[in-house]
Amino acid sequence: MNKDHAITLYDLILASGITLSPFVWRVKLAILHKGFKLNAVPTSYMQIKTILDGSHTRLPVIVDGETVVSDSLAIADYLDRAYPDRPSLFRSPGERNFALFLDGWMFQNVVRHWFSCYCLDQVHLSCPEDVEYIRESRERLFLQGRPMEEVVADREQRLMAVRPNLEPLRMLLKDTRWFAGDEPDHIDYLMLSHFLWCASLATFPPLARDDPLFDWINRGFDLFGGIGRDDRLHPLS
Amino acid sequence: MNKDHAITLYDLILASGITLSPFVWRVKLAILHKGFKLNAVPTSYMQIKTILDGSHTRLPVIVDGETVVSDSLAIADYLDRAYPDRPSLFRSPGERNFALFLDGWMFQNVVRHWFSCYCLDQVHLSCPEDVEYIRESRERLFLQGRPMEEVVADREQRLMAVRPNLEPLRMLLKDTRWFAGDEPDHIDYLMLSHFLWCASLATFPPLARDDPLFDWINRGFDLFGGIGRDDRLHPLS
Numbered sequence: 001m002n003k004d005h006a007i008t009l010y011d012l013i014l015a016s017g018i019t020l021s022p023f024v025w026r027v028k029l030a031i032l033h034k035g036f037k038l039n040a041v042p043t044s045y046m047q048i049k050t051i052l053d054g055s056h057t058r059l060p061v062i063v064d065g066e067t068v069v070s071d072s073l074a075i076a077d078y079l080d081r082a083y084p085d086r087p088s089l090f091r092s093p094g095e096r097n098f099a100l101f102l103d104g105w106m107f108q109n110v111v112r113h114w115f116s117c118y119c120l121d122q123v124h125l126s127c128p129e130d131v132e133y134i135r136e137s138r139e140r141l142f143l144q145g146r147p148m149e150e151v152v153a154d155r156e157q158r159l160m161a162v163r164p165n166l167e168p169l170r171m172l173l174k175d176t177r178w179f180a181g182d183e184p185d186h187i188d189y190l191m192l193s194h195f196l197w198c199a200s201l202a203t204f205p206p207l208a209r210d211d212p213l214f215d216w217i218n219r220g221f222d223l224f225g226g227i228g229r230d231d232r233l234h235p236l237s
Numbered sequence: 238m239n240k241d242h243a244i245t246l247y248d249l250i251l252a253s254g255i256t257l258s259p260f261v262w263r264v265k266l267a268i269l270h271k272g273f274k275l276n277a278v279p280t281s282y283m284q285i286k287t288i289l290d291g292s293h294t295r296l297p298v299i300v301d302g303e304t305v306v307s308d309s310l311a312i313a314d315y316l317d318r319a320y321p322d323r324p325s326l327f328r329s330p331g332e333r334n335f336a337l338f339l340d341g342w343m344f345q346n347v348v349r350h351w352f353s354c355y356c357l358d359q360v361h362l363s364c365p366e367d368v369e370y371i372r373e374s375r376e377r378l379f380l381q382g383r384p385m386e387e388v389v390a391d392r393e394q395r396l397m398a399v400r401p402n403l404e405p406l407r408m409l410l411k412d413t414r415w416f417a418g419d420e421p422d423h424i425d426y427l428m429l430s431h432f433l434w435c436a437s438l439a440t441f442p443p444l445a446r447d448d449p450l451f452d453w454i455n456r457g458f459d460l461f462g463g464i465g466r467d468d469r470l471h472p473l474s
Contacts (some may be wrong), residue, residue: 091329093418098335101409105342108405168345172338181330 006037008063010051013042014125014200018232022111022197023072027060029189032224034079034086044127045134073100076186089186099187102179106194109165117155118201120148125201159206166213173216184223192220192228199233209237243274245300247288250279251362251437255469259348259434260309264297266426269461271316271323281364282371310337313423326423336424339416343431346402354392355438357385362438396443403450410453421460429457429465436470446474 009031012021019025019040031038041051048056052068061070062078069078076089090096119142123135135148143151169191178184179191195217198206207213217236221228246268249258256262256277268275278288285293289305298307299315306315313326327333356379360372372385380388406428415421416428432454435443444450454473458465 092332093413094332094335094416094422094424095329097409097413097416097418097424098331098338100412101335101339101405104405104408168338168341171341172334175337176330176334179331179334181334185331187331187334 004037006039007031008039008041010043010048010056010059010061011040012048012059013044013127014122014232015127016125016232017042018200018230020122020126020197020200021059022193024060025193025196026186026189027062027072027075029192029223029227030076030079030089030186031062032227033089033185033189034083044130046127046129087185089189091180091185095180095185095187098179099190102187103190105168106191110162111194111197113158113162113165114198114202114206115142116151117159117204117206118152118198119143120152121201121203123148156204159204162206163208163211166211170212173213177219178216184220188216188220192217192223195220195236196228196233199228199236202234202236205235205237207237211237241274243276244268245276245278247280247285247293247296247298248277249285249296250281250364251359251469252364253362253469254279255437255467257359257363257434257437258296259430261297262430262433263423263426264299264309264312266429266460266464267313267316267326267423268299269464270326270422270426271320281367283364283366324422326426328417328422332417332422332424335416336427339424340427342405343428347399348431348434350395350399350402351435351439351443352379353388354396354441354443355389355435356380357389358438358440360385361440393441396441399443400445400448403448407449410450414456415453421457425453425457429454429460432457432473433465433470436465436473439471439473442472442474444474448474 009024009027011019011028012024014020019028028038028040043051043059048059051061052063056070058070060072060075061068062075064078064082067078067082069075079086080089090099119138122138123131126134139145139148172179179187214237217228246261246264248256248265249261251257256265265275265277280288280296285296288298289300293307295307297309297312298305299312301315301319304315304319306312316323317326327336356375359375360368363371376382376385409416416424451474454465
């Protein structure tokens with residue numbers, strides 16, 4: 001494989017073309033961390049069934065030569081297994097467990113609250129062919145059938161109330177530059193993916209301007225030529 | 238240093254002689270993991286001021302040849318730094334961050350609740366010279382001045398209510414043998430130390446008999462010749 005080796009990633013996007021899915025964001029970061037070129041194929045929810053052999057129902061999916069891999073964690077494992085001589089995504093099994101634990105913690109304590117604040121933004125920002133599906137499926141699966149307009153009504157107060165939940169991350173980042181130590185790896189990408197997802201939707205910012213988390217967020221958004229510095233992303237404060 | 242090299246550990250004990258402090262438990266496990274002999278010096282709270290040069294106010298403290306180190310995390314870092322050729326306690330900076338995050342999570346979601354259920358056991362089980370200090374300081378610092386008898390009154394119900402808080406640990410341990418992967422390291426010792434602390438006090442068990450966590454707890458308590466298989470420890474279910 002030469003250094004111009006590109007990996008194709010089916011990217012789940014909003015109407016603007018920016019990536020939505022946190023699971024795709026982390027795979028983008030992973031591919032770039034391994035030093036590959038990224039060949040992103042913009043895909044809407046409705047287009048997923050049209051890609052490759054038509055068997056896929058979720059993204060991300062990558063194609064690397066003859067190899068097709070789906071599921072963001074399986075993709076990270078594949079990249080480390082197939083390319084052990086390139087920078088590791090997980091430097092030990094303990095790091096992989098950290099990433100899984102943090103990811104679950106982040107969904108439980110932060111992301112599910114943010115979702116209930118930004119679900120209507122997703123409807124407004126989605127690709128036209130996705131709008132009806134997004135509204136119907138999200139209200140049914142995640143919002144107990146409540147209309148999104150009702151769910152987001154008091155979001156400014158609820159976003160304020162979520163801020164203290166991030167305190168364990170602020171505490172940890174007082175004494176370490178990245179979650180992975182001196183240099184980022186997939187632990188950081190996985191956490192950054194949640195903030196990138198949030199920035200893709202947040203028409204009202206979730207964080208205070210002086211949140212100490214921005215030291216890490218800003219360094220993360222600057223990675224790989226500024227992956228989080230896209231005009232189509234919304235400010236987080 | 239030969240293989241019979243022993244490290245002295247000032248051990249914080251209950252009247253039975255069993256270790257109380259989770260910070261001491263994790264250092265015991267760390268010293269054994271590094272392959273050293275453990276020279277534990279039983280110490281009550283009231284005796285702390287009498288050890289070494291009299292400057293210490295907390296345990297654990299270790300003495301390794303000419304070197305004195307206090308604070309459990311500083312001790313783990315010292316052991317890895319001083320003995321890099323012996324098995325690592327933290328296999329990467331990311332693992333060290335995992336340990337710190339999990340430890341904070343465990344205190345916040347589990348240990349502080351357990352403490353409010355077992356504080357009176359600590360008074361009853363403490364070394365005679367510690368009893369008055371333990372009751373007074375704990376009620377003042379951690380229990381808002383409430384008498385312990387009142388705090389523990391409804392503990393059977395509250396212990397039941399804590400069990401679901403452990404679910405993220407059960408989820409993670411479904412797919413990994415240890416928190417550190419295939420073999421335990423300080424991430425596991427740190428978590429085991431909370432269960433060993435609990436077992437030193439729990440005159441009423443905190444967990445259900447069929448808790449899937451026991452697969453990991455039992456393997457952990459069996460380490461180093463059965464460090465958690467001491468008759469002075471209480472059953473956790």
